[in-house]
Amino acid sequence: MSAVRVGLIGSGFMGRAHAYALAAAPKVFDLPVELRLELLADVDDQVAARAAAALGFHRSTGDWRALIEDPEIDLVDITAPNAFHREMALAAIAAGKPVYCEKPLAPNAAEAKEMVDAAEREGVTTMVGFNYIKNPIAALAREIIHSGEIGEVFSYRGHHFEDYMIDPAAPFTWRHEPSAGDGVVGDLASHAISMARFLVGDIVSICADRDTVYAERPVGSDDSVLFQRQVGSDKKRPVEVADQARALVHFANGAKGTLEASWVAAGRKMNLAAEVTGTKGAIRFDLERLNELEMYVTGQPPGREGFKRILAGPDHPPYGAFTPAPGHQLGFNDLKIIEVRDLMTALAGGEDPWPTFREAWEVQRVADAWTISAKEKAWLEIDEAATA
Amino acid sequence: MSAVRVGLIGSGFMGRAHAYALAAAPKVFDLPVELRLELLADVDDQVAARAAAALGFHRSTGDWRALIEDPEIDLVDITAPNAFHREMALAAIAAGKPVYCEKPLAPNAAEAKEMVDAAEREGVTTMVGFNYIKNPIAALAREIIHSGEIGEVFSYRGHHFEDYMIDPAAPFTWRHEPSAGDGVVGDLASHAISMARFLVGDIVSICADRDTVYAERPVGSDDSVLFQRQVGSDKKRPVEVADQARALVHFANGAKGTLEASWVAAGRKMNLAAEVTGTKGAIRFDLERLNELEMYVTGQPPGREGFKRILAGPDHPPYGAFTPAPGHQLGFNDLKIIEVRDLMTALAGGEDPWPTFREAWEVQRVADAWTISAKEKAWLEIDEAATA
Amino acid sequence: MSAVRVGLIGSGFMGRAHAYALAAAPKVFDLPVELRLELLADVDDQVAARAAAALGFHRSTGDWRALIEDPEIDLVDITAPNAFHREMALAAIAAGKPVYCEKPLAPNAAEAKEMVDAAEREGVTTMVGFNYIKNPIAALAREIIHSGEIGEVFSYRGHHFEDYMIDPAAPFTWRHEPSAGDGVVGDLASHAISMARFLVGDIVSICADRDTVYAERPVGSDDSVLFQRQVGSDKKRPVEVADQARALVHFANGAKGTLEASWVAAGRKMNLAAEVTGTKGAIRFDLERLNELEMYVTGQPPGREGFKRILAGPDHPPYGAFTPAPGHQLGFNDLKIIEVRDLMTALAGGEDPWPTFREAWEVQRVADAWTISAKEKAWLEIDEAATA
């Protein structure tokens, strides 16, 4: 593939982030393919036309199925609300087209598995947008772990805390629908799981907890831009999904750890953090400081021991593609640009990008097991959970 | 009681810390009693005599039972190795004397309960040295929580991490004897539990994990100064106690949380930390920065929201007794001085100090449940655990 | 002007950063003009053609004068080496075209003034790329200062430290040529001056110090990509320009302060920092943490006083145009996008953007006075210095 003509579905927050990244990636990287913003689909023709003009797409349509069938579309990019991911992705796969889908892939592992199976059967390239693991700091963490610089890893502590639901007056939205997943478990915990798997590998068992802090929420307008749901006239709706969640986990490599997630973590804005300890040292980072990683190694000279604070720089690829100057920092949108670079490289070369639908399913299996374990108040093997 | 004549048992690390605090407390505080360093007992007459001279005690003895029986001793202060706490404390109680005992009170809840029962039956005042909760920053945290400044607390994350066992060459000591407790659970986790109870109250159920990172340790000389154990000639001994441990916990007030402990947390030196979140805000502190607490409240003006870093100062009693200048900082030894102040105030007034033997037993019940839950891989009600 | 056809001169580090920002700005912002990457000029036709293809410009040329004269160019964007800024800008002004020029505008105030006079005489819009002041955190700082939230400002401490010259083996480059300015004074100090003026206003007098830490540097290849200088065969060249510099300054509003700059500040990568104190509080920030500002106000409740750490978010325009989620962070390249937005808004509306050539001249006057004051070892009024 020497040119990739992109068909984008959705133009909300993530749709715009994708459009931006698709446009910016060729300015930052020397991509192996030419990238064209070809067609944008949204809820109706007017919305789509307006969005296409704003985001720089050549054409637009109010019919996402038309986009998928369009012969001039090489890549289907799905940023529609989560509830539509499965249907759209399956259609794209059926059309034999590579799919780039925002997370979560599906509200549960069973649906995700259906999508994985379809993609693998058809042999189409897939990628899911767990953007935070695209951070050069995450790559640095992985490199340090895999190089043995901190020895054999035996402890992992990860969490993703934000506070956008801390206000009891925050309305009931699709995020609170049980059919969309278990609240913060499907939303933020999946990032914590994704990061843990990226850094340390498979999680084999889990014992979890989860609870709903605010038992009801006022009914209000949905926060999704596309395909808005009708909201009833009732004043309050009970909330069943999790506001906060915690888990004990065991990794395949023998490491033990905790994972936690909360969207009611007052004061936390983007606190996706990890702390990894091994027999020769430890690393930790918190993406509220997106460009920093702290590292400690044993064996430093007595009286000179300490965690060092490493600032992202050109020695942490692909930081240098953005700026040659260390400490100048990448931002959230830059991570999406790296994601696009990885996808385009994969499309050009024929290998799988990271993370594929399969990886997203692996993440979802852990998320599902999280909720089940918490409800059953018991340890669960992830394999069992998946078949459940 | 207008004068308190102290009999100190033990002159190791904690013995010296007690001697120091007993001497310094009257310089810092206007105590309600006169405090006399009367008698010091250690493993034999020579060691005791030398320690008494160094630490400023009037008399010495190689027989701790003689100390307890001495009619001129008003308070028995136990800093001998943990294995002796029970026997010494029971003897002091039997002699009708108040007891000040280093933590842990006992290697398990059953023995601790025996001590509580004895003390309550005899009506003697007791106190256990969980010094970290004496920090004015801990008192500030408690005040903020109890005042409702951060609303209704629903999340607690606490841990105590150090790394003094990270070296695989660190020898097998009494800390690794199963009879002394479950390794880091009895040692550092008990501080994390103590802090959690101090701040949020009773823990009602727990689901825990624990594991041994280094399966064996070289046999070496014991690190205890008093009553040294004989060590065998074998080169290595298997380790069964926990090196790291984690738990999901539920509090009586409905809050949920995690507790963690590790003595192999590479790079962490004194990382007893807590993060408490409520419906109106959050606080967090890490005693590696002994004089700081961070606080976030909801409702700050838009664009001006953030965690504030509060430095300990004279508005955080009893900081002002040490220095009238904010930001000048207390140290670890100062916490022990506060502990002595609290005990002397209690002895003078007749009320119970914090924490009593009963509180130490409550902490130990959670620690015991921690280990049992981890071994059974199941949630445990603390009440059940206690009867186990 | 409804469409702005950009002619970019130069395709090195800053050229690429401009190309990126020009392409990305319409994806992030709803710009009042259409922006076209029309023509790119570089040192010869081949280099220019290659760069135009890579950076997405329609046409290319090896003759920058042709670019300026091209009737289809509405804006001349200069990122050529500093030594060419004056000549190019004067030509663009003579052609009646708006000019967007990288900093520094000129190696000294006299040349900068010539450019200001020309631009103002011709009435062309000008802008200089002091990107760091485009950070929403800088805008927040300014808003806090101007709103009176920290009272009447009486103290300003600013500096810009990096360490890219700490290695004595770093070669002598055009940055070390006295004709290019006084080393770090023209380079990094100008950012510190620019920030100080942005936040607190005019600097009226200065007493400065500056010195050369490494008296000579090895002769090597120049670090400029465009218009490379010939390097001689000598092994070492003496360095006369400043490696580090400091100054006492007085502001027009009565505030006093210090400014400092160093490119040999070991360990500092992007340490452009400011600390501003007034009668009711203080703020501070360090752009090594690009998305944070700390703020203290007097009058907080006793025992609850502290600096708060504010994370950039949608309440700090134009952060929200990049992402609606607080704490997700902007990066260095995003600042350039904001700069482009400001310029396009100015071109559409006819008013002056910030900072104009005049502002850059004001900055340069302070930089010139800095060096003169240091050499004369005396206080200097900026007005006097400017006429010197």
Added chain:
Amino acid sequence: MSAVRVGLIGSGFMGRAHAYALAAAPKVFDLPVELRLELLADVDDQVAARAAAALGFHRSTGDWRALIEDPEIDLVDITAPNAFHREMALAAIAAGKPVYCEKPLAPNAAEAKEMVDAAEREGVTTMVGFNYIKNPIAALAREIIHSGEIGEVFSYRGHHFEDYMIDPAAPFTWRHEPSAGDGVVGDLASHAISMARFLVGDIVSICADRDTVYAERPVGSDDSVLFQRQVGSDKKRPVEVADQARALVHFANGAKGTLEASWVAAGRKMNLAAEVTGTKGAIRFDLERLNELEMYVTGQPPGREGFKRILAGPDHPPYGAFTPAPGHQLGFNDLKIIEVRDLMTALAGGEDPWPTFREAWEVQRVADAWTISAKEKAWLEIDEAATA
């Protein structure tokens, strides 16, 4: 000298701090002398008697001259208000007794020199209480600098900021009397100077600035406990002494730097900080975090470069005398205990402690030059200033 019988003059904030340190030092250290709290003098017999009882001194007197003449006093310890330091110290020296005097030694270098000359003529041991340099972290900084670990030092940035005068309603006290020194220059700047000299050595020239932020203060009761001044009935008094001050400095070893001081630095409580840069690295610390030092060295592996945060521990003598556990932290009062240890060691061994009266005079010479330079708006050689 095998026993040192101390006569303490004054029982205010610093008097109590001395009493505490004198009592605690033998508990922490194995001192080479026996230390006795013999006699306490204060403004009258009653105050002295009460203070002696509270602070544990055997005897008391309302006549400080009697204390100095007392044959059973081996060491005269002066914590009376600054205005009395000179008279008391000269009397003690005349009596041939060692003197331990709180800082500042005198309100100006001339008086300090008179005291130095007297002490050296009589051959008495002297020490001045610049406690902050007794911090093991300061000793670590000095060791790193002197060992060459950060190469040849070329930059020093030091300051001491507090905010106890930020409130315009804070009353005019003896600290505002010009005869007591130049406000914050004599008060906090002297700590910044003392630290700079301790770490980098002699300051040879200075160019300074200083100004009064609040031109008048309400007349109120003096904050000194001993020898209270009468206050008039006027409502406001003009303030002439400096509220904030800054200086460019050159060191004898060629390093350049800045020194700053403010007692109106809103939000700063104990911000005595230093940043030292050399050809191979840098260190920095801020005593608001009393137990931390950050260190950067060049030559770290690419991608692993960073400042490390070193926590005080037993490898930083004499930390280990307080506690064998790293990260457990010393407090402000502990620094005073170290100071007493140093003095007792000197008295036992016959050598000079650090810092002597001579060192305090050296500090005062720089402080005097600071004020003169600021008023003359000119660079000043310290030697010239001293003769002025």
